Amino acid sequence: xxxxxxxxxxxxxxxxxxxxxxxxxxxxxxxxxxxxxxxxxxxxxxxxxxxxxxxxxxxxxxxxxxxxxxxxxxxxxxxxxxxxxxxxxxxxxxxxxxxxxxxxxxxxxxxxxxxxxxxxxxxxxxxxxxxxxxxxxxxxxxxxxxxxxxxxxxxxxxxxxxxxxxxxxxxxxxxxxxxxxxxxxxxxxxxxxxxxxxxxxxxxxxxxxxxxxxxxxxxxxxxxxxxxxxxxxxxxxxxxxxxxxxxxxxxxxxxxxxxxxxxxxxxxxxxxxxxxxxxxxxxxxxxxxxxxxxxxxxxxxxxxxxxxxxxxxxxxxxxxxxxxxxxxxxxxxxxxxxxxxxxxxxxxxxxxxxxxxxxxxxxxxxxxxx
Ligand code: NAP
Numbered sequence: 001x002x003x004x005x006x007x008x009x010x011x012x013x014x015x016x017x018x019x020x021x022x023x024x025x026x027x028x029x030x031x032x033x034x035x036x037x038x039x040x041x042x043x044x045x046x047x048x049x050x051x052x053x054x055x056x057x058x059x060x061x062x063x064x065x066x067x068x069x070x071x072x073x074x075x076x077x078x079x080x081x082x083x084x085x086x087x088x089x090x091x092x093x094x095x096x097x098x099x100x101x102x103x104x105x106x107x108x109x110x111x112x113x114x115x116x117x118x119x120x121x122x123x124x125x126x127x128x129x130x131x132x133x134x135x136x137x138x139x140x141x142x143x144x145x146x147x148x149x150x151x152x153x154x155x156x157x158x159x160x161x162x163x164x165x166x167x168x169x170x171x172x173x174x175x176x177x178x179x180x181x182x183x184x185x186x187x188x189x190x191x192x193x194x195x196x197x198x199x200x201x202x203x204x205x206x207x208x209x210x211x212x213x214x215x216x217x218x219x220x221x222x223x224x225x226x227x228x229x230x231x232x233x234x235x236x237x238x239x240x241x242x243x244x245x246x247x248x249x250x251x252x253x254x255x256x257x258x259x260x261x262x263x264x265x266x267x268x269x270x271x272x273x274x275x276x277x278x279x280x281x282x283x284x285x286x287x288x289x290x291x292x293x294x295x296x297x298x299x300x301x302x303x304x305x306x307x308x309x310x311x312x313x314x315x316x317x318x319x320x321x322x323x324x325x326x327x328x329x330x331x332x333x334x335x336x337x338x339x340x341x342x343x344x345x346x347x348x349x350x351x352x353x354x355x356x357x358x359x360x361x362x363x364x365x366x367x368x369x370x
Pocket of ligand 1: 015096121352
């Protein structure tokens with residue numbers, strides 16, 4: 001029987017995020033992994049050989065993926081040949097190269113060669129005509145893709161990225177409130193971020209056991225600035241950032257394997273909700289995605305509110321709804337701003353590969369990938 005799934009490639013297939021892509025796509029109803037690429041160190045090996053001794057996940061890869069040859073991600077010609085053979089319609093990018101300029105150029109080379117790139121990397125997050133997508137929050141930013149393609153003379157290829165994992169837990173609740181007529185003016189957020197967010201081998205164990213590290217390079221700037229593009233609007237061929245909410249972030253690395261948490265204090269810009277119950281009702285009703293979009297990775301309940309005063313917790317709640325939902329708790333009035341709450345999301349699923357897959361589903365739904 002003909003294979004009706006869209007063939008996809010994974011760049012950085014051997015890394016932490018690449019491995020998540022491979023396992024999350026094991027039984028995906030729309031996509032099938034058929035092309036793999038990583039650094040020259042892995043190139044030329046079968047995937048089984050390339051990841052031998054450095055497989056990080058409990059779940060394993062599909063047998064056919066283990067047999068695939070790993071290509072050098074910089075060898076665009078091999079990817080184009082795979083595209084022509086019907087083995088690589090678009091790629092997920094999860095490479096960690098020597099510099100962001102290298103990654104930027106690599107992703108542009110794929111797009112220019114006609115292969116759309118759905119990226120996890122930060123290289124193109126600030127490129128003004130590249131959408132930085134959280135599917136539920138700013139799916140309308142995909143409208144910039146025809147503008148991006150036209151401006152660069154790309155026929156089939158384009159680049160879409162996802163934002164940093166540190167902001168995933170609180171963007172949906174803040175967006176839900178804004179949609180209901182209660183935009184935020186100022187936010188103070190303290191994150192407690194899992195060690196898996198630093199890749200493998202990540203932070204040395206002697207820094208993490210019985211300890212926390214109150215600094216993650218570059219993370220506070222990303223946490224404060226990326227929401228301003230995501231809440232922005234397409235204007236004159238670019239995504240124009242908003243100025244509010246003003247965000248002050250403290251980002252901490254904590255000894256948790258998976259799951260980034262955040263303590264959020266929020267001040268509304270104008271009108272305030274009448275009660276905590278009204279806010280919980282707004283979060284419970286929040287869908288984010290257009291009603292007609294039936295995307296396999298979309299959580300049924302994008303925001304799950306936990307009434308227990310000791311939840312959510314990373315170990316108990318990070319896997320909620322395929323690890324794609326965010327879990328919220330401890331909503332209460334704030335003595336300084338208006339409200340405060342606790343938020344949690346799975347950093348390598350919702351914050352990385354799962355978020356990338358949901359973006360690809362959205363782009364397929366909108367006809368940008370075929
Ligand atoms: P990682 O575990 O270090 O994996 C890096 C991958 O990039 C490997 O497949 C590696 O291949 C490949 N690579 C390294 N140098 C390369 C080169 N010169 N050319 C081509 N490929 C090269 O990193 P990671 O944690 O998976 O992160 C990957 C990307 O996702 C990064 O941009 C990171 O910022 C982003 N991200 C990570 C997380 C997270 O939670 N970890 C969350 C959001 C976004 P070899 O195995 O052959 O060396």
